[in-house]
Amino acid sequence: MSATAAASAGDSAEMKLRDLDRVLSRLLATGGLMILLMWLVIDVVVDDSEYAGWWVSGHGALAASFLVMAIAPPRLLTVRVLDHAWVLIPVLGIFLQLTAFIAESRPRASGLPADYQIWQVTWMLTAVYLCFLALRIAQSRAASRSIQLIRVALLGGAFALAPALGVWWEYRELPLALASHTIVQFTNSVFPVLLLLFRTRVISYFAVQERWRARAEAASAAKARLVEERELARLAHDTVLGTLNSAALWFRGDTVTLPAPVVEMAREALHALDARADDESTAQPLSTVAQTIVSTAAQLGVEDVVVDCDNRSTTVPGPAASAVGDAVSEAVRNSLRHAPGAAPRIVASLSPDRIEVTVEDDGPGFDLAAVPLDRMGVRESIVRRMIDVPGGDALIESAPDRFTRVHLTWQHPIDVADEHTRTSSRHAEGAS
16 A cells, blocks of 8 residues: 555544544533533522522533534534533533532531532533543543553542542531442543543544555556556457458558458547547447447358347447447457358347347357467457456357357346345245
């Protein structure tokens, strides 16, 4: 994989990671908003508030921050905004937790409050605050993953002591009941640790995914170049070399007099070289495919031609039409070249979803396995040409001293997929 591809894969993975952090932030903000609204509705709206106005207003600002983070569009919830929110929201939240008992409208002499609901509700937000700070620590990438986990665990321990510190600051005592709440607060450290581990696993998945995507793109580009090179080689073999071979047969001494068919072949070869890209990029009507087969047969002197064409106005992909026409032309030329006394026969059946063409003769035949690998005629100009087209295939049958048959097929790729699906379903049903 090149440096450019690696950089592109890294940028794509980074973008996916930003989207992941944004989604995690939205989920955390939604959870924090639900917890906070539950307390505000029950203890502030329904009942008479026992807390100072500044403290309730602080939680209102906290709820507004959660709401904005949960519903803000991505263009507003940028990385810079998230970096600040991941710090400011926990700072505000932990300040409100430390001052919870100070903000109570309760005489100091009355002692510790019997209702610990304020502890249970507001301190449930500690897990949300720790997860925000964990995302900020992970985003900084200033330390290894192990150091990040240690930092989050230490923050969790410090946050767990905040309730006890608030009680002691206001009442100068630590009741035994506070111990159970403090232990629960320590368990909040588990959530940010799990979040970091999950994020690490997702980062690894993103990296592997991007590497495979880059490799697939490189392989696809290489395959496209190879197909293009093969097509140019076939075109040179089928048109240029075919024309030169025909011209060589008519060379006599210093004077060359070419008959009209050879001149026409040269003209068509030049036309094919000029118009190749345009022909393959445009869908072709079935009537054009049928006409190509008929004109090829007429040009090469084949009289036995049967073409059955359904719905002539329906189009087929340009590459499929070109591949069928060129493969038929090459098959007929091979027949005329290697079986001079045999009369080739062409039978074609054309429909919008499937094309079948058979070119056969009763000539001497040949052994396909004995054909040298560097020969272009059969392997590249017929078989490989058809296979390179989605849905295309070619089958060569030949028996020495008996016959040679070239069977070309093209089936719409969608129909091929449906057929594979039906075949797999039948096999599954038979296995069950």
